[in-house]
Amino acid sequence: MSHTIRDKQKLLNRVRRIRGQVDAIERALIDEGDCLSLLQQITSCRGAMNGLLGVVLEDHIRSHLVDIDDAGDSKEVGKEQLIEIVRSYFK
16 A cells, blocks of 8 residues: 555544544443434444545555556546446445
8 A cells, every 4th residue: 555655644644533433432332322422423433434445445446446557538537437436335
């Protein structure tokens, strides 16, 4: 994953926020918090994980699955279509 170096700090910040969300879920379970709040925390954490996965997957597609040295229009169109599909999956 050497290509992620340029965004390393952003990715680490995301992971740290997710860790905070998971810690909040754990505290809510320990404290026997109300169900609605717990469900909201869980769905927020799931959304954050999906967002992180989407960013890393998109970078992987751009860096490894498409030959970026090939300037062919069909490959560029295919790359963008694949990225749109992946983005829509994580919404």
